[in-house]
Amino acid sequence: MTVLITGAASGMGYEVGMALLKEGYDVVFTTHREEEAKRLQEKCKRLHQVKVMKLDITSKKDVSQLLSMKIDIIICNAAIGMAGSLPFSSMKDLERIFETNFFATVKLIKCMISKMQKEGGGKIIVTSSMVAHMRVPYLSFYGSSKAALSYLCWTLRQELLLTDSPVQITIVEPGIFNTGFNDWMIDYADYLPNVSFLQLEKKLFRFFGRDSYQSIVKKYVKACRAVKMKRVYRAPLSTRILLHLYALFFE
Numbered sequence: 001m002t003v004l005i006t007g008a009a010s011g012m013g014y015e016v017g018m019a020l021l022k023e024g025y026d027v028v029f030t031t032h033r034e035e036e037a038k039r040l041q042e043k044c045k046r047l048h049q050v051k052v053m054k055l056d057i058t059s060k061k062d063v064s065q066l067l068s069m070k071i072d073i074i075i076c077n078a079a080i081g082m083a084g085s086l087p088f089s090s091m092k093d094l095e096r097i098f099e100t101n102f103f104a105t106v107k108l109i110k111c112m113i114s115k116m117q118k119e120g121g122g123k124i125i126v127t128s129s130m131v132a133h134m135r136v137p138y139l140s141f142y143g144s145s146k147a148a149l150s151y152l153c154w155t156l157r158q159e160l161l162l163t164d165s166p167v168q169i170t171i172v173e174p175g176i177f178n179t180g181f182n183d184w185m186i187d188y189a190d191y192l193p194n195v196s197f198l199q200l201e202k203k204l205f206r207f208f209g210r211d212s213y214q215s216i217v218k219k220y221v222k223a224c225r226a227v228k229m230k231r232v233y234r235a236p237l238s239t240r241i242l243l244h245l246y247a248l249f250f251e
Contacts, residue, residue, distance in 0.1 A: 003224060004028040004071045006057055006108070007078030009036040012127075012174065015213045016075065016220045021049060023221060028069070030055035032078065057104040063111060073123040073224055074112050076105050084141040094141050101145035106152060113160075113167050121166030125223050126153050130175045130239050134246050150232075157231060170229040174216045175239020176205050210236045 009031040026049040031037045037054040116122030132147035219233035
């Protein structure tokens with residue numbers, strides 16, 4: 001079975017790909033830029049069952065390459081992160097994050113559904129985020145893009161079931177991991193007010209975060225192996241607990 005992963009140059013996408021290789025899958029690692037693909041090819045040159053290619057999901061030309069490829073499972077993991085607040089940020093920033101995290105991802109999903117239905121079936125695994133369910137100040141741009149994606153995929157899952165489609169779809173919602181991604185979103189944002197709150201937010205991320213991707217990687221592997229995928233997979237447990245506490249006290 002062949003699994004293609006978007007946004008797999010490093011981090012979670014890369015770790016998921018390596019775990020799937022150990023499970024015996026053929027894995028196609030894709031990267032946003034050509035130079036990232038070259039670096040990853042060098043890194044993986046001694047591995048079998050691996051292909052590395054450049055795939056910018058916002059590029060029609062890049063996405064069209066997939067139509068001629070054998071893909072049993074696609075993991076739509078490519079995304080960008082950006083902190084922001086509507087009164088203090090540019091609309092271009094909001095448009096940019098939705099273009100990648102929502103519109104380009106949805107276009108890719110639509111393309112793969114058509115391809116997989118013609119080929120008799122397949123699986124689509126979409127990376128969203130648990131932040132989609134929590135109103136985190138200054139992460140409204142990123143969180144709303146993921147909330148929109150989660151809602152569409154949940155609804156799409158029901159529509160595929162109602163039409164007896166051979167294509168399955170699920171979402172994986174990672175929680176907080178101490179990889180620097182959350183800090184990067186905050187540190188490299190345009191001016192945001194209330195710096196003291198931002199520092200507190202970063203401390204809370206570190207407290208509830210986990211240093212290893214292992215818990216969420218297991219969820220991707222479980223989804224790939226499942227005969228019938230669940231509606232949603234979430235990890236780590238610390239963020240799942242935080243999500244329940246948030247719903248209890250702030251909803």
